[in-house]
Amino acid sequence: MDSGQEMISKAACKLAAEMPLPTLQIVARLIGDSPNLPAAKGRMLDVPQPHHRQLAANFIDECMAVPEMVPQMVAIALLTAGVSAKVHRDAQSIELAWTGPDVEAVAFRRTEQAIIQVLDSAQHRITLVSYAVYRIPNICQALVRAARRGVKISVIVETPDRLAGQNEYSTLQALGPEIAACSTVYYWPQEKRQSHGDKFGILHVKCAVADGRWLFLSSANLTEYAFTINMELGVLITGGGLPGQVEMNFERLIAVGVVERV
Numbered sequence: 001m002d003s004g005q006e007m008i009s010k011a012a013c014k015l016a017a018e019m020p021l022p023t024l025q026i027v028a029r030l031i032g033d034s035p036n037l038p039a040a041k042g043r044m045l046d047v048p049q050p051h052h053r054q055l056a057a058n059f060i061d062e063c064m065a066v067p068e069m070v071p072q073m074v075a076i077a078l079l080t081a082g083v084s085a086k087v088h089r090d091a092q093s094i095e096l097a098w099t100g101p102d103v104e105a106v107a108f109r110r111t112e113q114a115i116i117q118v119l120d121s122a123q124h125r126i127t128l129v130s131y132a133v134y135r136i137p138n139i140c141q142a143l144v145r146a147a148r149r150g151v152k153i154s155v156i157v158e159t160p161d162r163l164a165g166q167n168e169y170s171t172l173q174a175l176g177p178e179i180a181a182c183s184t185v186y187y188w189p190q191e192k193r194q195s196h197g198d199k200f201g202i203l204h205v206k207c208a209v210a211d212g213r214w215l216f217l218s219s220a221n222l223t224e225y226a227f228t229i230n231m232e233l234g235v236l237i238t239g240g241g242l243p244g245q246v247e248m249n250f251e252r253l254i255a256v257g258v259v260e261r262v
Contacts, residue, residue, distance in 0.1 A: 004066035008074060011062040012081035018124075019052050024082040027056045032075030037064045040071050089213060092240030099220060100231035111220045112227040114236045115208050116142045122151045122210035127250050128222070129156040129205045133174040135224035140176050147182035151210075155179070156186045156250060156259055158203045186259040206234075212244035 016024055027047060034040035041060040047053040063074050098108035119126060119142035126146055143153060157171045175185070193201040208216045218234025220226035237243060253259050 004069065008063055008066060008069060008077050009081070011059055012074075012077040013085070015055060015059045015078065016081035016085035018055055019082075021082045021086045023047065023049065023052050024078060027052075027059075028075040028078045028082070031060070031071045031078065034071045037069070037071055037074065040074075089239055090241075092242075093238045095236045095238075097216070097218065097234040097236055098232065099227060099229075100233075109236060110227075111218060111232050111234055112138060114216050114218075114234065115139060115222075117236065118208045118210050118214040118216045119143060119146055121214050122146050123149065124151060124211050125247070126151055126153045127156065127207075127209045127247055128153070129203070129207050129250065130222040131158045131202065131204050131206060132221040132223050133157060133171045134222070135174070136222050136227070139222060140179050143183065144178050153179075153183040154186065154250070154254070155183045156188075156203070156205075156253075157262075159187050185262040186254060187262055188259050192258055192260075207246060209243050209247045209250075212247045214238055215243035215246055217246075 015027075019027070027044070030043040030046060031037075031040040034043055037060055041057055041064075044053050044056045044060070047056050059078075060074075063069050095114070096106070096108050097111050097114035099111040116138060119128075119139070126143070128143070147153060155175065159171070171185070171187075175183070188203045190200055195201070206218050206221055208214075215237040216234060217237070218232060220230065220232035220234060226232050250259075
């Protein structure tokens, strides 16, 4: 493989990582049916989503830097990269994560490490959900790192000023000003909850999901004790359909107004 072909392959893999396969197939068809790459770029107006349209146009610009590259070769490279990316996304791995006494019976991931892996893996989107938030500097630092990479961050909490244990605190204060500045924080208003007598439902979910690919689901709140002295059990899922389903569910809750922006 010469340097030009390698450059096209890398550009195709990059685009495949940022675009769903059905859209990628449309882009590849438009390129392959074009007489030359400049004509193919003009046809990107037929790509449905504006962001994907721009990504496709940028990809063609990179391909045009290789003089000998013809549209059909670019289309084949793009389809190959797209199928490979889908196979990689669909492959699922599952690991257990634990906080608590170490009896050396089973090797577990640590709870905080698993959450940080999800946050550090994100390139586009993070959804972080917790009943309680308190003293989590390492998580906050991972969120700041993600924000600096351009990741869109949504944090969903029980209420902005929930009482936890014996200490009253503000969720926004616990997150810190940097996270409040780079994230969109949501909560579940009481008037949107079901009730039984004078008891209202609570947001008891604890999870982190990134890019529809990584999902950490746990008994652990985002608190210092959940990462140190409590007994907590969770699961880290990479790939497959579950992370995307969880992400889509919370996106829908936001879209229809079940949870509201703080």
